[in-house]
Amino acid sequence: MGDEDWEAEIIKPHISSYVPVFEKDRYSSGANGDTFNRTPASSSEMGDGSSRRDHFMRSGFASGRSLGNRDPGESNKRENTSTVGGFGVGKSFGNRGFSNNKFEEGDSSGFWRESSIDCEDNQTRNRGFSKRGGYQDGNDSEALGSSRRGGRGSFRGCRGGFGRGSPNSDYEQDEGTQRSGGIFGSRRSALSGAGNGDTFQSRSGGGSGRGGYKGLNEEVITGSGKNSWKSEAEGGESGDTQGPKVTYIPPPPPEDEDSIFAHYQTGINFDKYDTILVEVSGHDPPPAILTFEEANLCQTLNNNIAKAGYTKLTPVQKYSIPIIQGGRDLMACAQTGSGKTAAFLLPILAHMMRDGITASRFKELQEPECIIVAPTRELINQIYLEARKFSFGTCVRAVVIYGGTQLGHSIRQIVQGCNILCATPGRLMDVIGKEKIGLRQVKYLVLDEADRMLDMGFGPEMKKLISCPGMPSKEQRQTLMFSATFPEEIQRLAGEFLKSNYLFVAVGQVGGACRDVQQTILQVGQYSKREKLVEILRNIGDERTMVFVETKKKADFIATFLCQEKISTTSIHGDREQREREQALGDFRCGKCPVLVATSVAARGLDIENVQHVINFDLPSTIDEYVHRIGRTGRCGNTGRAISFFDLESDSQLAQPLVKVLSDAQQDVPAWLEEIAFSTYGPGFSGNARGNVFASVDTRKNYHGKSSLNTAGFSSTQAPNPVDDESWD
Numbered sequence: 001m002g003d004e005d006w007e008a009e010i011i012k013p014h015i016s017s018y019v020p021v022f023e024k025d026r027y028s029s030g031a032n033g034d035t036f037n038r039t040p041a042s043s044s045e046m047g048d049g050s051s052r053r054d055h056f057m058r059s060g061f062a063s064g065r066s067l068g069n070r071d072p073g074e075s076n077k078r079e080n081t082s083t084v085g086g087f088g089v090g091k092s093f094g095n096r097g098f099s100n101n102k103f104e105e106g107d108s109s110g111f112w113r114e115s116s117i118d119c120e121d122n123q124t125r126n127r128g129f130s131k132r133g134g135y136q137d138g139n140d141s142e143a144l145g146s147s148r149r150g151g152r153g154s155f156r157g158c159r160g161g162f163g164r165g166s167p168n169s170d171y172e173q174d175e176g177t178q179r180s181g182g183i184f185g186s187r188r189s190a191l192s193g194a195g196n197g198d199t200f201q202s203r204s205g206g207g208s209g210r211g212g213y214k215g216l217n218e219e220v221i222t223g224s225g226k227n228s229w230k231s232e233a234e235g236g237e238s239g240d241t242q243g244p245k246v247t248y249i250p251p252p253p254p255e256d257e258d259s260i261f262a263h264y265q266t267g268i269n270f271d272k273y274d275t276i277l278v279e280v281s282g283h284d285p286p287p288a289i290l291t292f293e294e295a296n297l298c299q300t301l302n303n304n305i306a307k308a309g310y311t312k313l314t315p316v317q318k319y320s321i322p323i324i325q326g327g328r329d330l331m332a333c334a335q336t337g338s339g340k341t342a343a344f345l346l347p348i349l350a351h352m353m354r355d356g357i358t359a360s361r362f363k364e365l366q367e368p369e370c371i372i373v374a375p376t377r378e379l380i381n382q383i384y385l386e387a388r389k390f391s392f393g394t395c396v397r398a399v400v401i402y403g404g405t406q407l408g409h410s411i412r413q414i415v416q417g418c419n420i421l422c423a424t425p426g427r428l429m430d431v432i433g434k435e436k437i438g439l440r441q442v443k444y445l446v447l448d449e450a451d452r453m454l455d456m457g458f459g460p461e462m463k464k465l466i467s468c469p470g471m472p473s474k475e476q477r478q479t480l481m482f483s484a485t486f487p488e489e490i491q492r493l494a495g496e497f498l499k500s501n502y503l504f505v506a507v508g509q510v511g512g513a514c515r516d517v518q519q520t521i522l523q524v525g526q527y528s529k530r531e532k533l534v535e536i537l538r539n540i541g542d543e544r545t546m547v548f549v550e551t552k553k554k555a556d557f558i559a560t561f562l563c564q565e566k567i568s569t570t571s572i573h574g575d576r577e578q579r580e581r582e583q584a585l586g587d588f589r590c591g592k593c594p595v596l597v598a599t600s601v602a603a604r605g606l607d608i609e610n611v612q613h614v615i616n617f618d619l620p621s622t623i624d625e626y627v628h629r630i631g632r633t634g635r636c637g638n639t640g641r642a643i644s645f646f647d648l649e650s651d652s653q654l655a656q657p658l659v660k661v662l663s664d665a666q667q668d669v670p671a672w673l674e675e676i677a678f679s680t681y682g683p684g685f686s687g688n689a690r691g692n693v694f695a696s697v698d699t700r701k702n703y704h705g706k707s708s709l710n711t712a713g714f715s716s717t718q719a720p721n722p723v724d725d726e727s728w729d
């Protein structure tokens with residue numbers, strides 16, 4: 001059953017995007033009201049669905065935020081048992097300033113491939129955004145999320161019908177949602193969507209007074225004509241003159257050395273990294289290094305590496321560090337949790353130390369030598385913390401800026417001096433537009449989660465970035481791309497950003513899952529999922545667990561449900577305020593809430609100690625997303641477990657790639673899953689056939705891959721890839 005059904009069901013009463021606050025006298029609530037302490041439920045409370053339901057309905061929602069007692073999957077099968085509480089108490093459905101504006105779709109430029117996949121929101125948005133003021137009759141939780149933000153008027157940017165990602169996910173809805181319509185041109189006057197010339201209505205229209213179609217909680221990038229690269233700083237979230245201001249200033253990270261260098265231990269399988277095959281392709285790659293000493297880093301960097309607890313290089317580091325030090329462009333693909341961040345930070349820092357830096361404090365225009373972009377706020381913040389750690393005690397100053405926070409705060413950070421700028425794309429374009437950041441000195445451009453940064457959600461932004469005035473051409477800068485997954489079509493797009501002689505490093509199988517994660521696929525129908533989830537979580541006890549669901553509203557729903565079940569839970573997704581997102585992550589990190597229900601916004605990059613379990617309550621729509629999600633556990637040689645609920649009705653299309661990922665990672669493949677894969681794809685499908693170890697490698701057909709064990713000296717005798725005269729670049 002689709003999400004639509006659920007949305008239809010919940011038209012009234014409205015559902016808050018918040019995990020509700022519960023009655024304090026009954027339950028011990030977390031600091032932000034989001035949490036419950038996990039205590040075993042009494043059998044009477046847990047007895048059956050109806051008692052749970054009653055309990056759930058009775059249980060408070062003190063703020064009047066209510067939630068229907070069903071998950072999205074149950075909507076039209078079960079009787080509607082809408083809760084008491086109504087909506088809107090304390091969460092206004094104020095004047096959102098929606099209008100009936102229509103935006104002509106602009107030219108989608110042809111750079112990005114179109115697909116026929118429609119975005120989630122063509123329907124829901126059309127329901128939702130046509131009202132001026134008042135509340136939306138669309139009544140999805142996104143709408144509520146918007147209203148929560150006090151009438152900011154938002155447009156989430158239908159993905160224009162050409163997304164690889166899950167149409168209902170909010171993954172893109174961090175920085176890129178509202179921009180994901182495949183926009184290259186003006187944001188103000190035209191909204192590129194599917195590129196088919198159709199029109200669709202803006203959710204926010206221009207009525208927000210914010211000058212366009214910003215996401216629920218994002219800054220917008222817009223402009224037209226010669227200024228089209230510029231941010232609509234004056235009208236955007238970041239603008240000071242229009243629309244409600246985003247005032248959130250994130251608390252500064254702790255400054256003491258212990259906190260800066262806090263790290264978790266590598267796991268028992270860390271040494272097994274040495275047995276992973278590595279393939280480097282491209283002309284004339286430098287030899288890999290085996291030790292940190294061989295990298296010839298300066299003493300301060302070496303000290304910082306030691307304080308960070310790094311004694312041995314991971315494979316991606318062994319290969320990437322010399323490549324970057326050699327001045328080459330790089331596309332590197334290595335499994336989740338295997339140290340890609342340090343693989344680019346260390347050589348960049350080494351060069352900056354060697355070459356000297358130019359930025360000075362309190363210059364109006366700061367000109368960083370390095371720009372790092374990542375798709376989510378939490379991830380870019382994490383990268384910043386790594387940059388801060390490795391640059392500790394040096395003259396290099398790293399700064400982080402991201403959406404959902406006060407622009408003035410970002411600018412204040414920048415003007416204090418900025419050599420490495422870690423940014424989400426939207427905020428980056430804002431500060432460029434405000435002429436706080438100049439690009440002339442950029443020597444290193446890093447795209448973390450590069451496949452995500454280049455897809456239709458962020459790709460247009462990235463293309464704008466490299467076209468910005470002042471940005472050195474690709475020949476003059478070093479461009480570095482890292483991810484655990486690199487679909488071939490995205491690799492092709494990357495050519496526009498990279499020098500033609502870039503090197504491609506594949507550690508293990510491109511897009512493969514981390515072998516340290518034990519993967520289990522359970523056949524669970526959607527009506528049984530909640531029960532199964534509770535059963536699993538009770539068995540798990542207090543071990544840290546991330547539960548992935550497909551939509552924001554479901555994240556709230558499941559988090560609320562788990563709280564009802566007295567399982568300490570918090571949630572993170574794109575409709576939550578940044579403050580709430582950070583609080584949720586903090587509560588999860590410190591163990592106060594051992595369960596984090598998340599959408600795909602948390603699927604990539606997040607490195608949280610001790611996440612022992614990932615549960616895919618809903619499987620994602622793409623296998624790459626699956627690989628990233630389960631990669632939140634089993635990091636850095638530690639082991640982890642991933643359990644996925646496979647719903648026969650909705651997940652069959654994933655059976656075949658799942659079988660492949662499981663077998664490639666040497667996991668048990670359930671017979672029933674193979675059967676589904678077989679029946680879906682016919683007798684030609686051979687799920688267990690591993691095929692080429694590097695099934696998907698460097699898409700430039702004229703490059704031989706040179707494989708080696710990452711002991712660097714040893715070269716395997718793998719047959720060379722077929723050579724083709726033609727190279728796409």
Ligand SMILES: Nc1ncnc2c1ncn2[C@@H]1O[C@H](COP(=O)(O)OP(=O)(O)OP(=O)(O)O)[C@@H](O)[C@H]1O
Pocket residue numbers: 263264266309310311312313314317334335336337338339340341342483484604605606607631632635636
């Ligand atoms: N050489 C090393 N020795 C010890 N720990 C390391 C080393 N390299 C990285 N780590 C640690 O391993 C963890 C995972 O690293 P990182 O987050 O860079 O992985 P990643 O490959 O970027 O993962 P993802 O694909 O999920 O983004 C971090 O806690 C990091 O500090």
